[in-house]
Amino acid sequence: xxxxxxxxxxxxxxxxxxxxxxxxxxxxxxxxxxxxxxxxxxxxxxxxxxxxxxxxxxxxxxxxxxxxxxxxxxxxxxxxxxxxxxxxxxxxxxxxxxxxxxxxxxxxxxxxxxxxxxxxxxxxxxxxxxxxxxxxxxxxxxxxxxxxxxxxxxxxxxxxxxxxxxxxxxxxxxxxxxxxxxxxxxxxxxxxxxxxxxxxxxxxxxxxxxxxxxxxxxxxxxxxxxxxxxxxxxxxxxxxxxxxxxxxxxxxxxxxxxxxxxxxxxxxxxxxxxxxxxxxxxxxxxxxxxxxxxxxxxxxxxxxxxxxxxxxxxxxxxxxxxxxxxxxxxxxxxxxxxxxxxxxxxxxxxxxxxxxxxxxxxxxxxxxxxxxxxxxxxxxxxxxxxxxxxxxxxxxxxxxxxxxxxxxxxxxxxxxxxxxxxxxxxxxxxxxxxxxxxxxxxxxxxxxxxxxxxxxxxxxxxxxxxxxxxxxxxxxxxxxxxxxxxxxxxxxxxxxxxxxxxxxxxxxxxxxxxxxxxxxxxxxxxxxx
Amino acid sequence: xxxxxxxxxxxxxxxxxxxxxxxxxxxxxxxxxxxxxxxxxxxxxxxxxxxxxxxxxxxxxxxxxxxxxxxxxxxxxxxxxxxxxxxxxxxxxxxxxxxxxxxxxxxxxxxxxxxxxxxxxxxxxxxxxxxxxxxxxxxxxxxxxxxxxxxxxxxxxxxxxxxxxxxxxxxxxxxxxxxxxxxxxxxxxxxxxxxxxxxxxxxxxxxxxxxxxxxxxxxxxxxxxxxxxxxxxxxxxxxxxxxxxxxxxxxxxxxxxxxxxxxxxxxxxxxxxxxxxxxxxxxxxxxxxxxxxxxxxxxxxxxxxxxxxxxxxxxxxxxxxxxxxxxxxxxxxxxxxxxxxxxxxxx
Numbered sequence: 001x002x003x004x005x006x007x008x009x010x011x012x013x014x015x016x017x018x019x020x021x022x023x024x025x026x027x028x029x030x031x032x033x034x035x036x037x038x039x040x041x042x043x044x045x046x047x048x049x050x051x052x053x054x055x056x057x058x059x060x061x062x063x064x065x066x067x068x069x070x071x072x073x074x075x076x077x078x079x080x081x082x083x084x085x086x087x088x089x090x091x092x093x094x095x096x097x098x099x100x101x102x103x104x105x106x107x108x109x110x111x112x113x114x115x116x117x118x119x120x121x122x123x124x125x126x127x128x129x130x131x132x133x134x135x136x137x138x139x140x141x142x143x144x145x146x147x148x149x150x151x152x153x154x155x156x157x158x159x160x161x162x163x164x165x166x167x168x169x170x171x172x173x174x175x176x177x178x179x180x181x182x183x184x185x186x187x188x189x190x191x192x193x194x195x196x197x198x199x200x201x202x203x204x205x206x207x208x209x210x211x212x213x214x215x216x217x218x219x220x221x222x223x224x225x226x227x228x229x230x231x232x233x234x235x236x237x238x239x240x241x242x243x244x245x246x247x248x249x250x251x252x253x254x255x256x257x258x259x260x261x262x263x264x265x266x267x268x269x270x271x272x273x274x275x276x277x278x279x280x281x282x283x284x285x286x287x288x289x290x291x292x293x294x295x296x297x298x299x300x301x302x303x304x305x306x307x308x309x310x311x312x313x314x315x316x317x318x319x320x321x322x323x324x325x326x327x328x329x330x331x332x333x334x335x336x337x338x339x340x341x342x343x344x345x346x347x348x349x350x351x352x353x354x355x356x357x358x359x360x361x362x363x364x365x366x367x368x369x370x371x372x373x374x375x376x377x378x379x380x381x382x383x384x385x386x387x388x389x390x391x392x393x394x395x396x397x398x399x400x401x402x403x404x405x406x407x408x409x410x411x412x413x414x415x416x417x418x419x420x421x422x423x424x425x426x427x428x429x430x431x432x433x434x435x436x437x438x439x440x441x442x443x444x445x446x447x448x449x450x451x452x453x454x455x456x457x458x459x460x461x462x463x464x465x466x467x468x469x470x471x472x473x474x475x476x477x478x479x480x481x482x483x484x485x486x487x488x489x490x491x492x493x494x495x496x497x498x499x500x501x502x503x504x505x506x507x508x509x510x511x512x513x514x515x516x517x518x519x520x521x522x523x524x525x526x527x528x529x
Numbered sequence: 530x531x532x533x534x535x536x537x538x539x540x541x542x543x544x545x546x547x548x549x550x551x552x553x554x555x556x557x558x559x560x561x562x563x564x565x566x567x568x569x570x571x572x573x574x575x576x577x578x579x580x581x582x583x584x585x586x587x588x589x590x591x592x593x594x595x596x597x598x599x600x601x602x603x604x605x606x607x608x609x610x611x612x613x614x615x616x617x618x619x620x621x622x623x624x625x626x627x628x629x630x631x632x633x634x635x636x637x638x639x640x641x642x643x644x645x646x647x648x649x650x651x652x653x654x655x656x657x658x659x660x661x662x663x664x665x666x667x668x669x670x671x672x673x674x675x676x677x678x679x680x681x682x683x684x685x686x687x688x689x690x691x692x693x694x695x696x697x698x699x700x701x702x703x704x705x706x707x708x709x710x711x712x713x714x715x716x717x718x719x720x721x722x723x724x725x726x727x728x729x730x731x732x733x734x735x736x737x738x739x740x741x742x743x744x745x746x747x748x749x750x751x752x753x754x755x756x757x758x759x760x761x762x763x764x765x766x767x768x769x770x771x772x773x774x775x776x777x778x779x780x781x782x783x784x785x786x787x788x789x790x791x792x793x794x795x796x797x798x799x800x801x802x803x804x805x806x807x808x809x810x811x812x813x814x815x816x817x818x819x820x821x822x823x824x825x826x827x828x829x830x831x832x833x834x835x836x837x838x839x840x841x842x843x844x845x846x847x848x849x850x851x852x853x854x855x856x857x858x859x860x861x862x863x864x865x866x867x868x869x870x871x872x873x874x875x876x
Contacts, residue, residue: 068872321759343762352760360760365753370746374761383743390741 014041016078017204018094018173023062023072025055025228032058033069034228038206040173045195045205047215047236050225050248051421051449056208057099059225060175063206064096065089076173090118095171099178099420099447100358101158103150109133109161110146116165136167152283154308163191174198175206178447180214187306192218210449212241224248245450269332270294271438271469272318277327279313287313290327291495293488295438295469300460301498302472302484304509307443310493311473312355315440318471319352320345332437346375351436353427353444357420361427364416368408369397371415372430396433404429405455421452428456432463439463442473457483477506489513543867550863554855561848572838579837580830586837588719592791593829594822595724596621596800599783600807601825602728602735603776605816609739610772611752616661616676617780618804619683620654624781625788626687627653629695629704629795632711632788639710646711647785654781655774657683662773666766672773680804691797702797713790722790724783729822731779736818748772780804806832809857828853 018040025033036059040046050056061067063074065083074081076092083089103112110130114120117129130146137144137160144160153161159179166174176195180188195205195218209215215222216236223233224247231247272295281287288310295301305311316322318329320340328337331348338344345352354360362371373393376382381392397411406425408418415426424444431439441460445453460483464470473490474480480487487504488497489512496512497504559569580590600617607614614620627649631637637645661679664670691702698705713722739745747768751758759765787799810828814820835849 319760341762342760343764346762354760356756359754360756363750363754363757366750370750374750374757377746378743386743388741388743388746 014044016040016075017042018063018206019073019075019078020059020063021073021075023059023074024070025058025062025067026070032228033062035230036072036225036228037230038063038223039233040204040206041221042204043199043202044220045199045207045218047207047209047219047222048225049209049212049215049222049244051451054225054248054449055228056225057177058228060096060177060206060208063089063175064094087118090169090171093170093172094175095166095169095173096175097159097162097166097177097179101162103158103161105151106149108147108149109144109153109164112150112161113146113165113168116169132168133164136164148283152281154312157308163194171203173204173206175208177208178210179207180209180211188214210447210453212244212450215244216241248450270296271332272329274318274329275327277314277317277329278325279310279317279322280325281313286325287493288317288324289493291490291493292327293495293498295471297437297467297469298464299485300464300470300472300483301486301488302474302480302501303488303490303495303498304474304477304480305490305513307355307475309490311442311490313493314490315352315354315442315471315473318345318440319350346434349434349437351431351434351439353424353431353439353441355442355446357423357427358416362415362423365414367412368401368406368415368418368426369393369411371426372397372400372433374430375434376430400429400433404459421448424448424452424456428459432459435466436463436468438469438471440471440473443475444472445474445476445479477510480509481506546863546867547860549866550859551856554852554859557855557859558848558852561851562844565844565848567842567844572842572844575838575841576831576834578834579841580834585719586830586833588716588721589833590826590830591725592720592722593832594825595722595728595786595790595829596783596803597807597810597828598728598732598822598825599724599786600780600804601810601814601821602732602818603779604808605811605814605818605821606735606739606748606779607772607776608811608816609752610748610768611755612662612665612769612773612776613673614658614676614773614776615673615808616658616679616777616804617783617807618800618802619676619680620657620777620780621784621787621800621804622680622683622687623657623777624650624654624784625795625799626683626690626784627781628711628785628788629707632707633695633704636708642708642710643713643789646789647782650781650785651778652781654777654779654784656777657781658773658777659770662770665773666769684800687795687799688797691795695795697794704795706794707789711789712793713786715790720791722786724786724790727782727786728825732818732822739818744768744771780807806853809853813857813860 016039018038020036020038023033023036033055036055038046038048038059048056048059058067062069063083065086065088068084074083076094081092083092083094104115107115110126110133113133114124114126114129133144133146144157144164150158150161163179179191195207199205207215207219216239219236221233221235222239222244224231224244226248234243274294275292277288277291278286279288291310291314293301303311303314313322317324318340320342330337358364363374370377373382373396376396377388377393382389382396394411400406401408401411404425406418406422406429408422415423418426428444439460444460445456448456457479460470460472464485472480472483481501484501486498487501487509488495488499489509491513555573562569562572579586581587600621603620604614604617628646631646631649632642635645657679658676661670661672661675664675665672688702691704695704697703713724715722739748747758747763750761751763751765751768755765783803784799788795792799806828807825810821810824814824831849831853835846835852838844838849839846
């Protein structure tokens with residue numbers, strides 16, 4: 001038997017594990033799904049792609065009983081069913097990993113897994129469950145500590161918990177909504193191993209992702225969605241990235257933007273000099289070890305690394321929302337090290353695009369206008385003598401919405417109602433509108449569609465060309481090599497590099513991300529211009 | 530039957546949901562009145578007439594509206610920032626004690642008397658709230674517990690004073706009467722005092738504060754997402770202390786109006802649950818400053834009408850408390866129906 005690698009287009013048509021036919025869904029005036037369909041064959045990995053807002057997540061929420069469709073049919077194993085609730089979907093063997101995590105932050109990993117299990121006795125056998133989690137974690141290469149609290153985990157680690165939560169249900173149909181968005185290439189590779197093993201066991205998998213190369217690697221077939229409709233399903237073996245991008249967006253897309261040479265340094269001085277920074281994380285464990293680097297005007301320093309290796313701590317210290325244990329950093333020509341606070345960072349022209357868009361980068365209940373002015377509201381012309389000038393705020397917001405092509409119904413709409421890509425544009429618009437001298441961007445393209453990624457990369461390069469020093473923290477090697485003028489790797493809290501982009505290759509950076517020491521130990525503070 | 534989430538509710542839908550909730554609460558309370566052998570329709574009619582049917586009834590409802598409204602404004606303001614001030618009762622008592630101290634023992638010149646009394650009461654209320662807010666801002670002690678506990682401390686202080694050093698010459702737990710200069714003028718023929726004007730003015734000021742000022746923006750931001758607020762560089766600690774102080778000052782003023790406007794001395798029962806009822810008022814008003822005025826009037830009427838039916842129909846006081854509680858629960862429940870649509874049948 002050909003270990004699960006069944007030829008997907010071989011006659012006769014294979015049985016369907018899950019079939020969605022002509023699904024419709026409206027939210028008020030907004031038509032999220034028009035005629036979306038999907039037929040998931042047994043034992044295949046079926047990718048779903050589409051721009052942000054194309055309806056992928058909505059369709060998957062219908063398939064897992066979170067949303068009730070306004071029209072259309074759902075069939076599981078060929079039998080029409082009504083997925084009245086997520087529990088019903090789970091009983092039918094449908095499991096889902098959501099893009100933003102559905103975890104109780106104040107509870108342990110074990111508690112969170114326990115929460116989703118049916119028929120738990122009053123006094124559950126926690127020890128056995130802990131063993132089961134460790135077993136699953138070990139088997140699938142998803143290391144999680146069952147006793148850690150969720151709030152202590154990095155975004156990447158929380159993702160692993162979500163995956164374990166689904167695996168523990170023995171789901172026969174597994175839906176993964178952008179599972180690799182927070183994983184590094186090597187972690188994604190491990191996940192693919194897990195998925196292939198599951199597929200070999202006969203599990204059917206729906207895989208949503210924006211990363212087209214990844215889809216081509218892992219999937220058997222690919223469905224493309226646009227504006228709430230399924231515009232086509234193609235066999236993976238007979239398609240290309242270019243064709244997929246064209247089908248998704250409806251035009252050709254240029255992702256590989258070749259950055260021009262960075263500005264010559266000349267007599268300029270570094271914008272930021274970090275020396276010997278060490279820090280502990282929320283659990284009290286050392287998270288940063290003696291990190292030193294500098295940042296010059298008009299360059300992008302890309303810091304590659306798997307999340308949870310000190311990125312959060314480093315960026316929070318630079319932005320002032322966390323204090324270092326030892327070490328310091330200096331801004332511009334200042335001789336004295338600064339004691340940073342978010343307020344001072346904002347005042348010194350440091351902009352920050354945080355990893356957590358929905359709670360930190362924006363206030364979901366406040367309007368788009370308020371969110372676009374989250375940092376400027378206390379300055380003239382928006383605030384005079386303690387009173388806000390609503391008109392000036394509105395005009396500024398309208399201008400930014402226009403410039404950055406933020407798609408929204410109106411400016412008073414709560415920011416929480418925006419799609420991920422549009423929300424990120426709100427944050428980027430706000431941070432760049434302040435013409436920062438330093439921009440710290442953490443995974444700015446995570447979870448965005450190819451069209452938005454193109455826009456964000458263009459914006460970052462434009463900021464660099466205007467003389468902004470950009471620190472780009474990313475888990476995506478493509479992004480690191482596409483944008484970085486100098487590339488550093490953060491692993492286990494220690495920084496290797498930065499090296500000029502031409503002097504390192506993807507393999508060595510990938511190895512360093514995974515923890516291998518770099519052979520060339522020449523950390524260059526003064527790069528040849 | 531199932532609930533389907535919907536978009537932001539229209540104003541009409543909100544009003545409809547609250548109205549239906551009130552009808553349901555009244556219906557449920559009817560069962561209690563029936564069990565007591567009273568005709569519920571008659572009881573409700575008597576309550577409405579008692580509270581709003583005559584100039585006297587309306588004026589008394591307005592008098593009760595003042596402490597409820599002032600405390601509710603403070604609670605609602607703190608709630609907009611994500612803080613639970615359960616301590617309006619104690620802050621009201623602290624305000625009343627401070628007002629009494631100024632009126633009876635400091636005895637400032639007549640022209641400055643009411644102003645100093647008000648200032649002292651506001652400061653005392655603010656101070657009482659600050660005890661809790663400082664613990665919250667610097668050590669992270671839950672303000673829900675600390676404000677609640679401080680209520681009992683304030684009441685104990687009050688009882689010590691009126692049974693002890695401040696006790697008047699007769700047998701009852703009151704102080705002596707204040708000098709006339711500390712008595713607030715009344716609307717002729719009623720007990721309506723300037724507190725009513727102060728309440729309306731303060732409600733409008735706070736509404737403007739939330740809508741148009743920098744502090745208001747910061748309050749709404751912190752209330753919506755504390756981490757976004759830190760990220761935006763909002764001074765969290767000083768804002769917690771400031772907002773709780775405003776909240777406490779409002780309750781302190783409520784205590785001042787009770788003693789200088791109505792009692793003219795300090796009784797041991799200066800705060801018969803106003804601070805707690807005000808929590809209900811603030812929540813029913815959805816933490817909206819102007820909404821607090823309207824709901825406070827309704828609850829003022831409920832107190833007056835309730836007292837009325839106690840006398841005329843001999844309905845026990847507890848039944849009115851039950852009605853209050855039912856209104857609270859059903860209006861809170863109505864929030865679900867504002868944000869969700871009910872669909873019947875399969876699919």
